[in-house]
Amino acid sequence: MDNVTDGLEKAIKAIKIGVSSTEQEQLYLELEEFLAWLDPLLEVDTAETGQLLFGHDAVNVLKGDYPRQSDLAELQEAAPNFAGGFYLVPKVME
Amino acid sequence: MELRKTTVHQTVEAVLEGEITAHQLIEKTIKNCSVLNEGLNIFTSIAGVDALEQAKAVDRKIKNGEKPPLAGIPVAVKDDLCYGVLPTGLGSAAFNEFMSPVTAAVVERLMDAGAVVIGKTNLDDMGQGSTTLSSPTGSTVNPWQAGRTAGSAGAAAVATGICMLAVESDSGGALRQGASHCGVVGLRPTTGRISRYGLNAHCSSFARVGVTAFSSENISGILDLVSGFDQRDAATAVCREGISEIIKTPGSEDMTIGYPVTAFDHLEPDLREIFEQVRDQLSSRGYRIKEIDLGLLREGLQAYYVLALTEASSNHARFDGIRFGKGRETDSLEEMYRQSRSEILGKEARRRSIFGTFLLSKGNYDRYYRQALKIWKLVRQHFEAAFNECDLLMLPVAKNLPRPLKGESSYLDQWSDDLFCAPVSLSGMPSLCAPAGQIDQLPIGMQLVGPPFSEKTLLAVGSTSGPRDMGESPLSQ
Known part of the structure; x- marks a missing residue:
């Protein structure tokens, strides 16, 4: 099995969709064509750019932090069951 | 009142002065919309009663002495932007009844200013594409030629005069391709200028919310209303302390427009000729044209x-x-x-x-x-270097005329149509698509690209470049 066939099968499995054998054959041809199309990208000399996580140098800008008081009564009303300061949920462990 | 022949400013004045009520304007718009939509497939849903209710609310505000800056202006909203009143289909048959619990920030801002949402516009599968060919509800027809794609349905809504404004997403170039193919003006803004809250983005790094209108003047009039800091989109934090705009006035200031010669080598001779004519017109209007190298x-x-x-x-x-x-x-x-x-x-x-x-x-x-x-970084550097030599760059939008509605085109051919738009998306710079000319009656647009937050300069130059009016598209009647 070549790398493209193997990689394609794994990708289809990973994203959890149903693909017919005809569609998979078509996707294989398209993927091979796409990878060949990307060849010029691999030829660009990027030695000077160094390692990076993003394609830009922007630093994360934090949003303003505006604390708000939660309305506990409103939250309790939305919960199916509330008692003694706790939200009661179905037992999940035996 | 023919919307295509008036500006946003003139229409708002008419509504505020009582020459026409917002309700009358929207009633007429919806009638027009229903008729044209049958043949062109622009809208996935039309607001109808809700739009009329919105219009009535605007009229009430005016009666109470308020002056909404976009009183009664009909707006189209791309169907990957959430709007709580109409279904948000996202270009997927599975979402045709999905009612979003939120409304996109850009739509909220327009409505707060008195604009009225007429409907949601068609898009490709999950918004991925610049043709609408993969839309589950069928392609949008180009109002200039029935057998061709429109690029984006929002541009078709504006070109036909149904709406005065359209708000649309643009990742690899859908908004710009649409504006080019339909002969209207489209602005993809700088990263962070317009909030993306409420946008279903397929690629978060490059998706932006932009505006399409019949003229640069119409976009200039609303840009400040839809821009600015929004707590719900961290990218807009760059606007929190106000934007450092780059504003240059054509005619009163020397301006250099970069002309990347090798970019135009990708075009067929008839297309290239149009851009050479625009370049020469710009030169004759006093802009300095500088040939530059823009690689990658x-x-x-x-x-x-x-x-x-x-x-x-x-x-x-x-x-x-x-x-x-x-x-x-x-x-x-x-x-x-x-x-x-x-x-x-x-x-x-x-x-x-x-x-x-x-x-x-x-x-x-x-x-x-x-x-x-790494290429993303290099492309940004190339654009930044270009703006050391010039104020703005001129680029084509589309490599080809709009694609035919019928007949197979490979997915890779369609992706390759973004040759001039996708690198601009990587650069993060704002881009304005404005009409450049026509071939066989089909409009051709050009991109003006500027450094961050130079939108007002782009709009000012855009209003003086290319043909002022391409006339009425044949399928607008």
Whole structure:
């Protein structure tokens, strides 16, 4: 099995969709064509750019932090069951 | 009142002065919209009663002495932007009844200013494409030639005079391609200028919310209303302390427009000739034209697709039938995911999800994804270097005339149509598409690209470049 066939099968499995054998054959041809199309990208000399996580140098800008008081009564009303300061949920462990 | 022949400013004046009520204007717009939509397939849903109610509310505000800055202006909203009143279909048959609990920030701002949402506009499968050919509800017809795609339906809504404004997303170039193919003006803003809250983005790094209108003046009039800091989109934090705008006035200040000669070599001679004419017109109007070198366009396009596909594969993960989308009832969780996702994701979304996952897999991650990140950085550097030599850049929008509605075109051919738009998306710079000319009656647009927050300069130059008015599109009647 070549790398493209193997990689394609794994990708289809990973994203959890149903693909017919005809569609998979078509996707294989398209993927091979796409990878060949990307060849010029691999030829660009990027030695000077160094390692990076993003394609830009922007630093994360934090949003303003505006604390708000939660309305506990409103939250309790939305919960199916509330008692003694706790939200009661179905037992999940035996 | 013919919307195509008036400006936003003139229309608002007419409504505020009582020459026409917002209700009358919107009633007429909806009638026009229903008739034209049958042949052109622009809208996925039309607001009808809700739009009339909005218009009545605007009229009440005016009666109470308020002066909404966009009183009664009819607006089209692309169907990947949430609007709580109409279904948000996202370009997927599985979402045709999805009512979003939120409304996109840009739509909220327009409505707060008195604009009225007429309907949601058509788009490709999950918004991925610049043709509407993969739309589950069929393609939008170009109002200039029935057998061609419109690029984006919002541009068609404006070109036909149904709406005065359209708000649309643009990742690899859908908004700009649409504006070019329909002979209208489209602005993709600088990263962070307009909030993306409420946008269903398939590639988060490059998706922007932009505006399409009949003229640059119309966009100038509303840009400040839709721009600015929004707590719900961290990218807009750059606007929190106010924007450092780059504003230059054509005519009163020397301006240099960069002309990347090799970019135009990708075009057929008849297309290239149009841009050479525009270049010469700009020169005769006093702009200094400087030939520059702008490399990595083709590699920028390829890098865009590597990054867009990998981000799409991640973004589409939420459409699992539980968090988003209708879930199928099956015997196992795994089968429920498989069946639900197979229904939700159309052919293009499946292709992009699979290819994106492949590109992120072991071995391919370093080979393709990391290399694409580096190209992204290099493309930005190329654009930044270009703006050391010139104030603005002139580029084509589309490599070809709009694609025919019938007949097969390969997915790779369609992706290659973004040759001039995708690298600009990587650069993060604002881009204005304005009419440049026509071939066989079909409009051709050009891009004016500027440094960050130079939108007002782009709009000012855009209003003085190319043909002022392409006339009425044949299918607008």
